[in-house]
Amino acid sequence: MSEIAIKVDHLTRVEGHGNIILNARDGIVEKVQWQVTEAPRMFESFVRGRHYHQVSHVMSRICGICSIGHALCSLKATEAAMGVTISDETELLRKVALHAENMQSHILHVGYLVAPDLFRKGSVFPLIETHPDAVLKIVSLHRLANQMSDLICGRTTHPITLMVGGFTKIPSEKELSTLRDRLVSVLPVCDEVNQLLMDNLHLLPDFTRETEYIGLTSDTEYALYDGVIGSTDTGTHAVADYESIANEYMVPYSTAKFAKHARESYMVGALARFNLNAANLTSGAKAWAQKFGLSPINCNPFMNNAVQLVEYYHSVEDSIRLLDAILDTDLKNETATYTVKAGRGVGAIEVPRGILFHDYTYDDQGFCTKANCIIPSNQNHKNINLDLEAFVPTLLDLEEKEIELNLEMLVRAYDPCISCSTHYLTVEFT
């Protein structure tokens, strides 16, 4: 009689607090569960009463890693509510800011949080001794992303310059041009880092499970800042219909909400974006996708890690294109003119971990009266659970320690952002 009882309390190398539970007896899985135990912080509740120009500053605090994405999504929702049209220059600069954050988050995840698993180490620290060159290359890609955020947003975490209708301050032409040149010079480093993962790709488990993939999609670009909702099962949907896509619900063992659409669960994030939008990647990113053996629809959640590196490459190449377009005309820093008015607006954006929605209602003075946010990691929790259920039976012959590592690697592949996903409960006060 063999018994397996695994309880990973507070899974490490992920953002936030979650547990993995597995009980199995004689090769039969009795229970497998991904639990989210983070304290609920209730942002939608306390943002009520805030004046519209403060809202993005409050909401960026949902997440330290994707604070730029939360701020941008918040601004898009507020601008939709008040009918604000931003300038082309503002949109281009916002897109570069979003790339900076995706780059920062992706390289942090693959380079610092996932890589130790491939070398069977507990953290990146021992790798500094054993693989100093590789670690320093990863650090250099991380620093570049952070310096991009510093330049455009005024700070790496919790952006300062992003505001309703434009920017409080924009970089000089010279600063943008220097950034452009640095991005060009970093592509060979990206190649080297991608090759490192390529050499170790066989260490990622070969596990697939069909599911639905949801993300923003667009005919004209690899949708990150804007687009309509796309599903690999049901086609496209208007952003305004987001509630009927996510269909959030509660479970007793988690402080994060779960979501489902056409099936029991769906996945969002880099892999979902790739499955929906691969044709719109930049040429260098496409070449790396091919080398990694990726083609849509790929149903191996572990390949989310590889797609994150493909997206880093895409973000560098696309930022060069965006900066060329910005530098093509004189910088103006135009702030949109608008009148504060009552209304409701929904914003959708792709943040590192997937599609994000903010939905606000304002009164005629510009004070927020109602808010709803749907977070990428919430949308993945049920998919993680179902993946665990399908993955565990393939592992039962392994040592308990190896089973535990494989389960951790699966959850980690989703790059869950747990603080985000428990930022709220829809608490309504009257």
Place this chain on the structure above:
Amino acid sequence: MKKQKPRVAFFDFASCEGCQLQIANLEEAVIDVTKLVDIVSFREVMKEHSDDYDIAVIEGSIMRPMDVERLKKIRKNAKVLVALGACACIGCVQRMVNQWPVEESIAAVYDKDPALNDNPYFANFKTKALDEVVTVDVYIPGCPIDRDEFCNVLAALLQGKKPPIPDYPVCVDCKKKENVCLYELSRVCMGPVARAGCGAICPTHGSECEACRGYVTHPEEDAHTEVLEKYEISAEQIMQLKSMFTYRYIEEKAKAEVEQ
């Protein structure tokens, strides 16, 4: 066996984890930090964990009985307890939830979904800073923290010196940067009462100071009020800012008035 280096452990409670992220954002300097101290626990980036540490660095606010228990255990293990960032020091923006009675929010939650009834993870009370539960030895303020300041504080601790956290208002730094005062531009700003140390980063980027680093020890609130009157700023406008990061001071003032 003699311990070679001071042992440091990182912990987090309710927060966005953005302040711990600033440690990763030190880039190569992290390697220097690991030469000076042994990092023995840091859940966000490492699997290893030890309860044997000298310095505990804690991000996040305390919101549930289960958090209190965990924090007290950390306090017992640590020789020095460092509150990292606005959530740990003052409660940050999530303290705004304290504007409403917690019973009301819990009742609203429980009524809404009976699946939550036996779930201890939802036993929220009002948002608290760390020093409302245990003794805090060192505060590193800010939302997020300034990563250079973190290194300076760590270096001071290792040398047994007083952590170099300024106790003068943001206006001082802002003047040094030769910024035009936001009040002159008909804007509202917390600079006159907010604790400096950030290099007046928000006003320098054209955005008002929101006092994410809390107040100086003796804020000249009356002088601030005079400034507000001079520039005809309404009470409502300033309360919007005062209740954003620094709702703790409003709560404490109200409590002191009740006690008087």
